[in-house]
Amino acid sequence: xxxxxxxxxxxxxxxxxxxxxxxxxxxxxxxxxxxxxxxxxxxxxxxxxxxxxxxxxxxxxxxxxxxxxxxxxxxxxxxxxxxxxxxxxxxxxxxxxxxxxxxxxxxxxxxxxxxxxxxxxxxxxxxxxxxxxxxxxx
Amino acid sequence: xxxxxxxxxxxxxxxxxxxxxxxxxxxxxxxxxxxxxxxxxxxxxxxxxxxxxxxxxxxxxxxxxxxxxxxxxxxxxxxxxx
Numbered sequence: 669x670x671x672x673x674x675x676x677x678x679x680x681x682x683x684x685x686x687x688x689x690x691x692x693x694x695x696x697x698x699x700x701x702x703x704x705x706x707x708x709x710x711x712x713x714x715x716x717x718x719x720x721x722x723x724x725x726x727x728x729x730x731x732x733x734x735x736x737x738x739x740x741x742x743x744x745x746x747x748x749x750x751x752x753x754x755x756x757x758x759x760x761x762x763x764x765x766x767x768x769x770x771x772x773x774x775x776x777x778x779x780x781x782x783x784x785x786x787x788x789x790x791x792x793x794x795x796x797x798x799x800x801x802x803x804x805x806x
Numbered sequence: 807x808x809x810x811x812x813x814x815x816x817x818x819x820x821x822x823x824x825x826x827x828x829x830x831x832x833x834x835x836x837x838x839x840x841x842x843x844x845x846x847x848x849x850x851x852x853x854x855x856x857x858x859x860x861x862x863x864x865x866x867x868x869x870x871x872x873x874x875x876x877x878x879x880x881x882x883x884x885x886x887x888x
Contacts, residue, residue, distance in 0.1 A: 697830055698861075743825065
């Protein structure tokens with residue numbers, strides 16, 4: 669049986685993107701298929717080059733943003749984009765963009781980081797996620 | 807479990823200072839590059855590695871040769887089985 673982890677990435681803040689990227693890496697490392705569905709702010713974060721300047725942290729922990737970024741730089745913590753890239757390198761990871769968000773934000777696939785595979789709809793995501801064992805909303 | 811002195815290490819990767827899942831990533835990459843039968847050691851200072859690395863070795867069906875604590879870090883050793 670295929671082992672599959674499905675992750676809906678809704679958030680576009682660095683703290684949550686780190687969590688999503690590490691979970692993706694973990695799933696890939698443990699031999700699971702990982703499907704990442706980017707929607708709303710999660711998709712916005714994958715706009716070309718946007719990750720290089722994204723310093724946003726969840727608003728409920730906003731006061732920690734400067735110290736978190738500083739510590740990440742000092743300790744050379746890999747960026748969430750690095751994690752997604754590494755996960756793809758070691759395992760079966762597919763990253764899809766939500767078609768509705770694309771429409772809403774006036775995006776095209778070429779506006780996104782090349783790591784994003786394709787554009788898909790929620791029905792396809794659900795259909796594939798239901799065959800899996802782990803589904804996360806971040 | 808063999809003693810550290812009994813193991814001939816073919817390649818050692820220093821992943822100290824690297825964060826979860828960094829050391830595991832280094833191990834996976836290192837294993838890919840190694841010929842079957844080769845012995846790989848990874849040095850990690852990430853406390854998550856103590857559970858993560860043996861779990862991966864088992865899942866990937868390689869041979870786990872042991873975990874050897876050093877001052878401030880741990881050496882994980884595995885033999886590539888396939």
